[in-house]
Amino acid sequence: MVRFILALFAAALPFALSGAQAAPYPERPIRVLVPYPPGGTTDVMARAMQDPLSRLLGQPVVVENRAGAAGAIAAREVAKATPDGYTLLFSNDGPSVIAPLLQKQAGYDAMTSFTPISLVATQPMILVVNGDLPVDDLEGFVAYAKRQEKPLLYAHAGTGSSGHLSTELLAQTAGIQLSAVPYKGSSVTTLGVMNGEVQVLLTTSTPTMLDYIRAGKLKLMGMSTTTPDRLPPGTPLISDMFAGFKQENWFGLVGPAGLSPDITQKLNAAIRDVVAQPEVKRIFLAAGFIPMTGSPAELQATIVASSKLWQSVIAERGIAAD
Known part of the structure; x- marks a missing residue:
């Protein structure tokens, strides 16, 4: 009799486990970690999606800010989380790709530690100079930089930031000498060049930057990729002059490996739906982002391309973490 009961239990166990594994997702709140402080542009995007995602998924989506270590703190927490869909990272190439390349103790790998879910947006970059610099266009800027006995100074928001590595890539591609001056945050970099x-x-093409350009406090030399119509007509693409330079920030949602x-x-479909909603698109565009979703495979390809690019720039320019 005991053997018979055990046999029945053994036969029923796979079905019980299958039922448990097939439980609908999500069943409880989903945490989305943002690797920056509250109020920043990445945080603004995440919170713009928070309520629509909650309604669509039928569970609260909770945005949590985990700033520090150039985004590595949040990225590491997600990389080490249980891969059940309840701990996700809303990130860009800084925390996801650059931080583990520069920080030996990051504790995660861009290629193996995450599951790509969806692109969310891109953000073009613009090259600006001080309003008193005697140049009016990209060609004139490059010629002026090459005539100087000392390198021109450029601002960036910290070692390994997108602006830092992108400017090093530009200097390398254009064959000019530029010397880095680190600042603590992007807002003070803008003040540094205006002063x-x-x-x-x-830097990124935010509405505030464009106001400074219109006021003559900054001069716009070029943009990294095609952008919305808010930029002045005829703004040149940097890649038209230097084919090796095509850079824009990307933002996406990933989970643990x-x-x-x-x-x-399911998360990919939800992101596509939410980013297509008019109010979400309005918030993104107002903050200087271009809504852009894609498949998990497309995000993975973006991560691979970013990793190859920044690994090369870091090695060739001799960049090391502070």
């Missing part, structure tokens, strides 16, 4: 502490800044395909696809 003449530095001459050059490669091992996230199931079903959960990945």
